[in-house]
Amino acid sequence: MNTIIRDQNTNAKGKEGNFAVHITIKNMSKVWFITGASKGMGLEVTKAVLANGDKVIATSRNITEQLAKLGKEYKNLLPLKVDITNETAVKTAIETGIKIFGQIDVVLNNAGYYLVGSLEEISDEEFRQTMDVNVFGMCNVIRNSVPYLRQQQSGHMINIASNMGYIGYANTGSYNASKFAVIGLSEALAQEVQPFGVHVTVVAPGMFRTSFMSDTTLAVVKNIIPDYHVAEHVKILHSIDGNQPGDPAQLAKVLLEISQLPEPPLHLPLGTDSYESILEHRKKEAIELEQWKHLSLATDF
Template sequence: MTIVDTEPTSRVWFITGASRGLGRAFAEAALTAGDRVVAAARTAPALHELASAHPGRVLPLTLDVTDRAAVFAAVAEAVGRFGRLDVVVNNAGMLSMGMVEEFTEAEARAQLDVNFFGALWVSQAVMPVLRGQRSGHLVQVSSIAALGGFPSTGLYSASKFALEGLSEALAQEAAGFGVKVSILQPGGYWTDLYTAMRSTSPLEAYGPLREELARQFAEGSVDSDPKLAAAALLTLVDSDEPPLRLLLGSMVYDLAFDIARTRADTWARWEDVSRAAEHAIAGPA
């Protein structure tokens, strides 16, 4: 049964991975702004604490985003409670670290199941709602890892590259219905992404590379308060013309331009070879 919306000026958010880290910061920022939140996560205790602090404005849902049927049921419950959805944040994710050669099939599939397929299921579940309203904003939380592949984050990057390709297409498909799609590309934030990450069984051959990566991480790691990302998200969803992509952080901003310039330079150096590989001919008889 759909409940009549008694707060028409208050937005309704649906946030996955809302119990901690960026997701929790997003939920708290939305509530501070006077909005209502459907807070979904694998574990519920922290969500109930959030609901108790904001009576009537938080719907806590225990949800495993890799379960497609459960995702559709959660979205139906959210709409049944609040009547609509205005901002959907695909934030649930996990990090598996390891060299590409080291991943087992199960480890590789688990990484894609959460970061890519989980976001796909949520996107599919909310689109009929947003289309029907002819409004709404779907925000996909990507990563600095989607700017390029880096040693030990190959499968994580693969999951985020896939999410961004999906989201670019979805943005164009949804635009005709008045639905906006944006991709957040955050750098480092003080969340438990790294403390909860999974690691492959290391191969001895990559020992020297791991030592070098550890040194670089110790010297150059820059992490920020998740509240800063939440403030940026609010600015994004408040915009009448939100961008398809939004970089979060100076480090990721500079890195994005460095990578883009390097790619452009490489394409230019190999222009003759690229153009020579195309010459239209008549189709086969």
């Protein structure tokens, strides 16, 4: 972030009220803590932040070749191997980052897990794995980073949800549940940390051109019940892979931009598909609420 400092001095003739303005650009670099930074949107944001001159504590379950290469190229990058479902590992990573860079200004909770399967098919273990990464892992990061943001009376927490955190879809119930939770906890967190000068933004991306839907990344339930047509659902997702409308590099630019705003948004859908689907869903909700209003209002004493 750049701060403009204006110095006013009298001109050479010393006439009262006649000033020369000298503008100095002071670079105020920020320190980012990013989860899921080794690929996809996390990697794109990491690249954009580094190119902007900011520092990054980039965490991932595995340090990919791309992330390791960035580490050699940028001295302001600290790659750390972290399993966010392990709170001790998260706490250590945050402490390490602060020890090296002095502070954390922006926390990007980007790491995510997507499982395809109906609620009848999904096992307890599979459902918990989705929640462990998308909700409890995120909470581990929040719980251990907010004390520093609160103490310094500034900061920005950016939580990645999805348009599927506003709209439920068949065969993705565990993912829907986790992303609905991310939106709810982000709204609560925003109210809790607002008195300390800390901002919260929950981002709802649509479909972006990453490997999220590839056959090597996409997770599918083990207990397949043919009646739910999960195999067909998976084929559709694989066919979309590589043709998603969203550009991760543009998403990175937007996140970098909102990190510099004095009053960033709380809710931010990203992508035409996300924005339009959420808007249409809200319209349908309003119609349904009005249709059944007579029952909703019939329960008071």
